Amino acid sequence: MERTYSGLINKYFSGLGGVFGKLLDSSPPKINPCIGVIVSIVGTSIVSFSRTFFQPVLALVLALVVSLVTRKVRELLYVSVFSFFFAAIVALPVFLFGDVKNSAVFVLRVTASASFFTSLLGSLGWFGVVRGLETLGLGGLTSQLGLLARYIPEFIRKAQASVLAREARTFGVSRRARWTIGLSLVGDLIYEGFRTSYWLSLSMRARYFENRFVKRKMPLYWSLAPLDFFVLLSLILLACSMIVG
Amino acid sequence: MLEGRGLSFSYLGDKPLLENVTIQVRRGRIQSVLGPNGSGKTTLLLLVSGLLRPFSGEVLLEGRNLFEMLPGARRYIGVMFQRPDDHLFNPIVRDELLFTLTQLELGQKEIEERIGQIAEILSLKDLLNKPIYALSFGEKRRVALASILVYDPVYLLLDEPFANLDPRNTVVFLRLLCSLRESKGILVASQDVELAEPISDYIYVLNDGRIVWEGPPPIPRSILEETGLYARVAPCSSTLNIPL
Numbered sequence: 250m251e252r253t254y255s256g257l258i259n260k261y262f263s264g265l266g267g268v269f270g271k272l273l274d275s276s277p278p279k280i281n282p283c284i285g286v287i288v289s290i291v292g293t294s295i296v297s298f299s300r301t302f303f304q305p306v307l308a309l310v311l312a313l314v315v316s317l318v319t320r321k322v323r324e325l326l327y328v329s330v331f332s333f334f335f336a337a338i339v340a341l342p343v344f345l346f347g348d349v350k351n352s353a354v355f356v357l358r359v360t361a362s363a364s365f366f367t368s369l370l371g372s373l374g375w376f377g378v379v380r381g382l383e384t385l386g387l388g389g390l391t392s393q394l395g396l397l398a399r400y401i402p403e404f405i406r407k408a409q410a411s412v413l414a415r416e417a418r419t420f421g422v423s424r425r426a427r428w429t430i431g432l433s434l435v436g437d438l439i440y441e442g443f444r445t446s447y448w449l450s451l452s453m454r455a456r457y458f459e460n461r462f463v464k465r466k467m468p469l470y471w472s473l474a475p476l477d478f479f480v481l482l483s484l485i486l487l488a489c490s491m492i493v494g
Numbered sequence: 495m496l497e498g499r500g501l502s503f504s505y506l507g508d509k510p511l512l513e514n515v516t517i518q519v520r521r522g523r524i525q526s527v528l529g530p531n532g533s534g535k536t537t538l539l540l541l542v543s544g545l546l547r548p549f550s551g552e553v554l555l556e557g558r559n560l561f562e563m564l565p566g567a568r569r570y571i572g573v574m575f576q577r578p579d580d581h582l583f584n585p586i587v588r589d590e591l592l593f594t595l596t597q598l599e600l601g602q603k604e605i606e607e608r609i610g611q612i613a614e615i616l617s618l619k620d621l622l623n624k625p626i627y628a629l630s631f632g633e634k635r636r637v638a639l640a641s642i643l644v645y646d647p648v649y650l651l652l653d654e655p656f657a658n659l660d661p662r663n664t665v666v667f668l669r670l671l672c673s674l675r676e677s678k679g680i681l682v683a684s685q686d687v688e689l690a691e692p693i694s695d696y697i698y699v700l701n702d703g704r705i706v707w708e709g710p711p712p713i714p715r716s717i718l719e720e721t722g723l724y725a726r727v728a729p730c731s732s733t734l735n736i737p738l
Contacts, residue, residue: 275586275625376586376625397584402627448580451545456641458569458597 256416258431262409269402271324278377279319280369281477286381288484289369293486296362302354303490305361312317312368318476319372325364367448369480382457400445404438411437495520496544496560496571496592496679500551503534505677511537512703514551519649521679524671526541526690528713529700530722533729535683536576538700542681543573569598572642576653578634587637588622594645615670632663639670649679656689668693687713687723699723 278285296308309329316325336359340352370378375398383391415430496519504510506684512534519525519542529535540546542553544560544567553560555567575581584590591612595605595724613619616636621629629637635655642650650727656664671680672693684690691697701721707713718724 254730273585273627274713275623275628277623379585395585395589396583399573399583399626402625403579406627419631448577449539449583452575452581452583454565455543455545455568455573456597456645457565457569458594460565 256412257427258434259409259412259416262405262412266402266405268408269405272375273398273402274374275376276374278373278380279474279476280315280372280480281473282373282377282381283384284381284473284477284480285369285373286378286385288480289373292369292484292487293362293366295491296314296358296365299358299491300354301490302357304487305357307353307483307487307490308361311480312364314479315368315372315476319368321368321371324371325368328367329360329364333360336360379490383474404442405447407441408434408438411441495554495556495629496542496681497554498548499554501538501541501548501553502550503537503541503546503548505537510549510703512541515700515703516551516706517542517681517698517705519651519679519681520696524675524680524682524693524697525696525698526694527681527683527700528685528687528690528697528723529683530685533700533721534547534703535685535700536653539653539681539683540574540711543571543651544568545572545573569645570648571651572640572645572647572649573651574642574653575654576657578631578638581638582626582634582641585625586619586622587624587626588624590637590641591622591644594641598645601710608644609675609704615643616640616666619642619721631658635659635663636666639667643674647678650674651681651683654682654685655682656684656686664689685723687718 292308292311296304299305312325312329313322316322333356336356340355340361343355344352373381375394379391379394379398382394411429411434415433419426419430498515498517501512501515501517502510503512515534515538517525517527517538527535527538537546541548544553544564547561555563555570560567582590584593588609591609592605595608600608609622613622616639618633618636618640621633621637626634627635639652639655652671655667659667668689671682674680675695682690682694691713694711697708697711697713698705699713699717699721706721707717713723715724
């Protein structure tokens with residue numbers, strides 16, 4: 250049977266595009282962006298340095314509830330399972346030397362902190378995180394995150410178009426041909442990057458009226474949903490459990 | 495009046511892309527720069543808007559040197575690039591409209607009013623919270639135009655505003671330009687004579703970096719044929735016999 254070109258690079262860019270498509274969902278987040286960002290950072294820090302089972306278990310429960318409400322259980326499972334196996338491999342020597350409790354706590358806190366962080370940021374989405382950071386007054390950082398959100402999908406689209414243009418004229422399946430395709434893409438992407446940055450600088454300059462960057466003032470969202478209270482309550486519980494010991 | 499006098503420019507120091515070009519953008523009329531691919535239309539727009547500096551010549555805004563008044567003077571000039579993806583650099587449509595309004599440090603109420611107005615005019619209300627990458631080409635073009643109209647500049651410099659637009663969006667653009675004619679000075683760079691000529695009050699024909707003709711429409715047929723702006727479309731059977 251005749252083999253056809255597999256299009257691995259194209260599949261890779263398609264997968265990448267799919268991930269960013271989910272991250273860049275522009276529907277309003279179910280958690281208050283400001284609360285989501287604060288709780289995710291503080292909560293993950295507490296869980297990451299925990300020494301008991303209580304905090305990681307609580308964080309896992311919270312992550313599961315948030316994922317159920319925001320319907321992102323599958324995404325949570327991917328991260329949880331991956332981080333569990335990753336941590337288990339690292340903890341294996343400790344486990345083999347007989348320190349079962351410490352190795353179990355280590356695996357649990359790695360899994361819990363990754364799951365906790367992912368569930369909150371996943372429910373906020375890229376734009377939710379940007380809004381949250383902006384409300385906290387981190388304007389410079391958020392403008393860079395905004396540029397990334399604008400140009401990463403564009404970059405993926407252009408890269409994919411370049412790959413497709415090459416695949417359309419690739420008739421062989423040799424490894425050498427695939428390498429040639431992959432390598433010739435690099436030059437195109439570097440050129441495209443330069444071209445994009447040139448026009449970006451012109452476009453920004455055309456709409457700057459001052460010699461300074463004026464930060465956008467984001468209004469505080471005071472309306473809190475039940476999920477916000479639940480998230481805040483969990484953070485308070487985590488913090489209390491850390492203080493109590 | 496926005497005026498470019500004796501403008502010359504070259505990108506890499508070799509053959510000049512523009513040579514001694516003089517152009518005027520007056521308020522209350524639509525001016526067009528028509529020319530074939532590579533004639534220097536985009537470069538001319540970038541020079542007149544103050545985004546590129548000419549090698550020789552000067553750009554005057556209301557009689558004063560534009561470059562001495564930058565960046566403040568940019569609020570009077572709105573430039574729309576040929577490719578909307580080059581023009582739009584914010585992740586969401588609302589952010590794109592907000593960008594200049596934030597620079598102007600307007601109050602929240604006025605900002606919302608302006609965004610509401612421009613979204614109404616260009617039918618962008620349903621798109622305001624959408625990411626730019628998810629828009630169609632026509633939608634991106636409308637957002638690009640909205641992003642400059644929202645800060646109400648006096649002069650609009652539009653690079654190929656009708657290129658790659660479907661007929662419906664083209665009509666929307668034409669109507670909008672005609673409705674803005676009274677209050678603004680508009681300069682359209684295009685190679686589409688059929689669309690640009692009827693709405694223009696004054697036309698510059700650019701070829702190989704030089705103005706080869708200027709005046710009110712219509713453009714003489716000889717100029718159109720000489721510059722390659724006009725070509726008769728014939729059926730395939732006869733087109734195949736035309737020598738290139």
